[in-house]
Amino acid sequence: MPESATVDWLLAGDPAIRWQAMRDLLDEPAEQWRAERARVETEGWGARLLALQDEDGQWAGGAFLPQDFAWEQMHTEGQPWTATCWALTDLREFGLPPNCQSARRTVQLVGQNSRWDHAGEPYWHGEVEECINGRTVAQGAYFGVDVAPIVELLLSQQMEDGGWNCYRESGSVRSSFDSTINVLEGLLEFEQATGGTEASRAARRAGEEYLLSRQLMYRASTGEIVDxxxxxxxxxxxxxxxxLRALDYFxxxxxxxxxxxxxxxxxxxxxxxxxxxxxxxxxxxxxxxxxxxxxxxxxxxxxxxxxxxxxxxxxxxxxxxxxx
Structure with missing residues (x-):
């Protein structure tokens, strides 16, 4: 058990932190941490993010990028984190109850109105990039959307070494730690929600082996830390x-x-x-x-x-x- 002062400090935080500390560190009964989890919809970060939602269900008017953002601004401002895909990722991590009214409304409106920047694909259909589709699978599976077709696409994009790389189409032949963790989190959420398929479970095990064989940090070729x-x-x-992200996944x-x-x-x-x-x-x-x-x-x-x-x-x- 961690020191009580540290746990007390966590419990003094946002509802998104409190309910997970109650469940994961204190082993409190489910009815207690679920009652705390319900507060994510109406208090703290969850309520604050939901209040920033557009009328059409999106955030900042776009799926991956804000509506008013141009790619050229990446160099001067850096990548923005205010569009729909990032808000949904945050809400999933906060633990917004998937069956609450706000979640159901969001899933429906995003499906109706949000389109990917790549080629205007409907949001819950995914697009082509592995990282984006991995996160979309995680969001959709968590919130009760059928994302099986996106999973099938991800399985077809798995590389020979077991992982994934968003630069595959540009000629990359080795997987990326960044891309792989995004896909693995999506496949794990899909498996938690549906049981997965024999193929998705096998792909997830292979992706895990890609990271484990490198002890989560080393290059297979030189043994040096990747980054x-x-x-x-x-x-x-x-x-x-x-x-930490990788260990929390495992x-x-x-x-x-x-x-x-x-x-x-x-x-x-x-x-x-x-x-x-x-x-x-x-x-x-x-x-x-x-x-x-x-x-x-x-x-x-x-x-x-x-x-x-x-x-x-x-x-x-x-x-x-x-x-x-």
Missing amino acids: EEYLSFSAPNRWRYDL RQSGLLTRTGPDARLAEAVQHLRSCRRPDGTWHLGKTYRGRSWFPMDPGAGEPSRWVTLKTLRVLSWWERSPES
Whole structure:
């Protein structure tokens, strides 16, 4: 169990943090954490984000980019995080109850009105890029949408090494950690919602092996760390990979399949332990440029409830396993 002061600090946060701390750290009865989870719709970050929704169900008038944003602005402003796909990702991570009125209304309106920037595809049909489609599968499966056709497309795009890469069409022959974690999260959510298919389960296992064979951070060719940024934790992750995001995924996968942690996660887990602050919290390692609706943490270098919550539940899962 984490120190009570750290848990009290988490419980003093947003409902999105509180209900997950109650479930994942305190093992409170389901009726208690579900009552707290229901507050996401009416209080805190969830209510605030829902209040920013357009009348047509979108956010900022667009699916991937705000309606008033031009690609040229990427260089000066950075990627914006205010459009529909990012809002839905946040609401899923907050734990907005999928059957609440706001969620049902959003799913319907987004399906009717939102179109992807790529070629005007209806939102819940997905588009062509692996990262985008992985997140769309995660959102759709979570909110009760039939995303099986997008899953089939993702399975057809899996690379020989077991992962995925959004630059596949540009000639990439090796998978990307960033692309792979986005797809794996989508396939896991699909499996949780529907049981998955034999093919989707096999693809997910192969994607996991791609990361595990590299101990979540190393190049297969040289044994060097792929990117030092992977050692620094962010919240929200947006589309980017880091060790905490990967470990939290493997925790959820293990809970679903009732399997213990793979020994190849040990070095990544040890890195998590080494990042703990003297006050028992973990700090936000980095933030990303670009428009966002509102901050959810004080800033880089400051204690982060999101990072602390996720780290503590990963460590709790790891340490409860006989194999660890």
